[in-house]
Amino acid sequence: GENVGLHLPTLSVQEGDNSIINCAYSNSASDYFIWYKQESGKGPQFIIDIRSNMDKRQGQRVTVLLNKTVKHLSLQIAATQPGDSAVYFCAEIIPTGRRALTFGSGTRLQVQP
Amino acid sequence: SAVISQKPSRDICQRGTSLTIQCQVDSQVTMMFWYRQQPGQSLTLIATANQGSEATYESGFVIDKFPISRPNLTFSTLTVSNMSPEDSSIYLCSVDRDTQYFGPGTRLTVL
Numbered sequence: 212g213e214n215v216g217l218h219l220p221t222l223s224v225q226e227g228d229n230s231i232i233n234c235a236y237s238n239s240a241s242d243y244f245i246w247y248k249q250e251s252g253k254g255p256q257f258i259i260d261i262r263s264n265m266d267k268r269q270g271q272r273v274t275v276l277l278n279k280t281v282k283h284l285s286l287q288i289a290a291t292q293p294g295d296s297a298v299y300f301c302a303e304i305i306p307t308g309r310r311a312l313t314f315g316s317g318t319r320l321q322v323q324p
Numbered sequence: 325s326a327v328i329s330q331k332p333s334r335d336i337c338q339r340g341t342s343l344t345i346q347c348q349v350d351s352q353v354t355m356m357f358w359y360r361q362q363p364g365q366s367l368t369l370i371a372t373a374n375q376g377s378e379a380t381y382e383s384g385f386v387i388d389k390f391p392i393s394r395p396n397l398t399f400s401t402l403t404v405s406n407m408s409p410e411d412s413s414i415y416l417c418s419v420d421r422d423t424q425y426f427g428p429g430t431r432l433t434v435l
Contacts, residue, residue, distance in 0.1 A: 254426035314366045
């Protein structure tokens with residue numbers, strides 16, 4: 212496999228439990244945030260996004276919470292499954308017009324069957 | 325969404341050589357980006373590639389080392405020039421559509 216996330220913090224959960232992955236972002240001017248999932252040997256896969264005018268957004272089994280006061284983003288995964296095991300990255304876009312992403316450091320999620 | 329392919333998927337190269345990585349997207353996009361992911365690390369933006377203009381490089385990345393082409397709205401190349409072992413990374417392209425989507429990456433090992 213690849214060395215993606217080899218030195219990243221790890222969250223270990225039991226199958227069926229809920230997972231919460233946290234991210235502190237860097238720029239108070241950021242107006243758009245994305246969570247990505249990266250499995251070994253693959254590119255980042257879009258999970259869910261949220262704009263700065265919202266504080267919560269729900270998808271299928273996932274919820275993203277945004278706290279602009281403390282520049283904090285979280286990803287909640289309900290009923291975590293072994294297929295959720297991966298490295299998760301948050302990313303932010305600063306409204307400069309270029310729409311380039313600044314990534315957080317990432318968290319490895321390990322789901323124990 | 326977007327369907328993005330990259331070639332090659334992986335390569336092992338000798339130091340001092342250059343490698344050109346191709347990125348193809350399934351339909352036209354204005355903005356394409358190139359990122360580097362060093363072993364065990366997060367992603368770092370190398371440059372933004374827009375069709376019809378010079379690429380815009382981030383701090384720490386220069387055109388001589390990472391020349392980029394963007395000949396049309398569905399294709400871009402990144403060259404890693406005069407490679408050293410420190411260039412061993414995953415190189416990823418992304419496109420901006422309704423959100424940002426990534427290709428599968430090119431895993432480069434420099435010996």
